[in-house]
Amino acid sequence: MDQYECIETDTVEDVSVVKFVDERMMDAARIEQLGSELMDAISGDDNDRVVINFENVSFFSSAAVSKLLVAEKRIRSQGGQLRLSNLRPEVRDVFSLTKLDSVFRIEDEQTTAIKTLQ
Amino acid sequence: MLERNIPSNPDICAKLMQSLVDALEDFGWAEREIFGIRMAMEEAIINAIRHGNRCSTDKMVLVQMSVNGDDFIGTVTDEGDGFDPEKVPDPTDEENLERCSGRGLALIDNFADEMQYNATGNSLTIRKRK
Numbered sequence: 001m002d003q004y005e006c007i008e009t010d011t012v013e014d015v016s017v018v019k020f021v022d023e024r025m026m027d028a029a030r031i032e033q034l035g036s037e038l039m040d041a042i043s044g045d046d047n048d049r050v051v052i053n054f055e056n057v058s059f060f061s062s063a064a065v066s067k068l069l070v071a072e073k074r075i076r077s078q079g080g081q082l083r084l085s086n087l088r089p090e091v092r093d094v095f096s097l098t099k100l101d102s103v104f105r106i107e108d109e110q111t112t113a114i115k116t117l118q
Numbered sequence: 119m120l121e122r123n124i125p126s127n128p129d130i131c132a133k134l135m136q137s138l139v140d141a142l143e144d145f146g147w148a149e150r151e152i153f154g155i156r157m158a159m160e161e162a163i164i165n166a167i168r169h170g171n172r173c174s175t176d177k178m179v180l181v182q183m184s185v186n187g188d189d190f191i192g193t194v195t196d197e198g199d200g201f202d203p204e205k206v207p208d209p210t211d212e213e214n215l216e217r218c219s220g221r222g223l224a225l226i227d228n229f230a231d232e233m234q235y236n237a238t239g240n241s242l243t244i245r246k247r248k
Contacts, residue, residue: 026132026135026160027128027129027132028128028129028131028164029129058153059153059156059157061157061160061161061164062161062219062221062222062225063164065221066219066221069216069217069218070218073216089150090149090150090153090154093228093229094157094225097224097225097228097229098209098210098221098224098225099209099210099215100215102215103215103216
C-alpha cells in the first residue's frame, strides 16, 4: 500500500512522520481505513521511530483512539517508539481523561517530538 | 427539538452530528463545548448501534436532541436489552489502559455535565449547560 487516502507520510531527520488528512475522525469506514493505512505505514524495519502529528485534527473519537493503540503496540513490538504531537487542547482531553496520556507520550510540537527520538 | 430514528449504521451518525454542530454554532456555543457535546453524543450513538442493537440492520436508534442558547439535552435509545453501566470496566484502571475499546462511557461522563441511563439501560440522556 503505497498511496494513502487517510494519512500523509514523510521522513524528517530519519524519523517517520504521519499526519492525518481528515480534520474529523468520525466516519466508521474511514476510521477502519485509517487503521489499515496506519499499520501499513509503520510496518517495516525503517519505521522504528514514529511521530504522529495531529495538527489537522479537530475531532478524534474513541474508535480512532483504538486504532492508535493498535499502532502503538505494533511499534513497541518492533522495538520502536511513538510520539504524538500538535494536539489541540480538546483532542488532548480525549487522551488525558481516559489516562491514555500515560500510554502515549505526547509533545506539544513535532520538532520536540522528533528530538526526543534522536 | 431534533428527532431522528436512524438505522444501526455508524456512517449515518456522522451526518446527524453535522446537523447538531450546525445547531450549536447557530446558538453561539463555543468550539470546545461543541467538541464535548459532539463527542458525548457520537459515543452514545455508536454504543447504541454496536452494543445495544449489535449492529442489527432491522433495529433502529432513536436520537432526540434539544438545544438552545443555554442548554443541550440529548437522548439516545436503542432496541437492545439494556445493560448495567455500573458493570462496565473502568478504562482508566491500569489493567484496562491498553484495551482497544470501552472508553465511550468514560468520555461521555467527562464531556457531559450529566448522564443518566433509564432503568432498563437502553436509553441514555446527556445534559450540558453552556
